[in-house]
Amino acid sequence: MTRAVDETQVAGGERPHTPAVAPETSGDDIEGMLLQARALVEDVMGRHRSFLHEQSVAVVEPGGHCVADAARDLAAGARDFIGVVLPGHGAAEFMPEPRILTRAALAGVEVKVLAAADVLDDPDAVARLDDVARRCEVRLAPVTLEEALLVDDVSALIRSHHGDEGGACVVRAPALLGSLRALFRASWQGGAALAGYPRADGRSRTALGRRILRALGSGDTDEAAARSLGMSVRTYRRNVADIAHELGARSRFQVGVRAAELGLLRQSDIGVA
DSSP: OEEEOOGGGOSTTOOOOOOOOOSOOOTTHHHHHHHHHHHHHHHHHHTGGGOSSTTSEEEEOOSTTHHHHHHHHHHHTOSSEEEEEEOSTTOOTTSOOHHHHHHHHHTTOEEEEEEEGGGGGOHHHHHHHHHHTTTSEEEEESSOOOOEEEETTTEEEEEOOSSOTTOEEEEOOHHHHHHHHHHHHHHHHTOEEGGGSOOTTSGGGSHHHHHHHHHHHHTOOHHHHHHHHTSOHHHHHHHHHHHHHHHTOSSHHHHHHHHHHTTSSOGGGOOOO
16 A cells, blocks of 8 residues: 655655766776665655655555555556666565566566576575566676666655665656666666576585685685695686686686676686786
8 A cells, every 4th residue: 555745745845855876887886876876765765755746755555565566566557668676685575476577578568677696595586587587688786786666767666764664665756767767777787697697506606616716816826725725726626617617707817807797706806817
């Protein structure tokens, strides 16, 4: 159930502040943009009583299946675009059922799902994303994401951080929708296709795999790296080869670059020759 914010609550006709969005972003800028998105959402929720007119914001009451129902209804009414942003950690309320997204894609709607990379640690979430990826575009980003659902250029479902624990709100304010859409595009450009990401059971995502990646980034010789990891040089090299194959890399340098792109390594960890 939703309740519209009453226009009589406007304080002096004050417009809500919308932070500016940088026109070009890439690489390390993506996380900054996502932090800006979070600040934008929190700012709007903190000032929703001062919105311009009735129906700009509708609060979705927490509890039951209200948020999931709101996501389903918004997605079912899409005509041109659906953008789903999932923060990972099992969050799925903003993810409409795969059949709804698939049906929209078959009807010509552009459907894009962007999820935090740690969603791969949840087998159920991976199954849902694999199902959606048959007809829709799915990308993963190695950063923290702010949960959202964008529909066309007319509405968005965002998480409420002010008072309504577990709730959300439907936003229809054009200025905010434009900012959210721009942030989605920037985040999307920084993501990688679901099919190209190592899965939860992949060697590069295990504790040992990450230690091997750090050893590669340190520039140590194979002998020194193997000794520090407590394995033979042969075993170390076999692990490196397996990780390189998993990441689609043809050289050790490409392993480091690819691992950084996927959030398995920081850019500062890359030092391999």
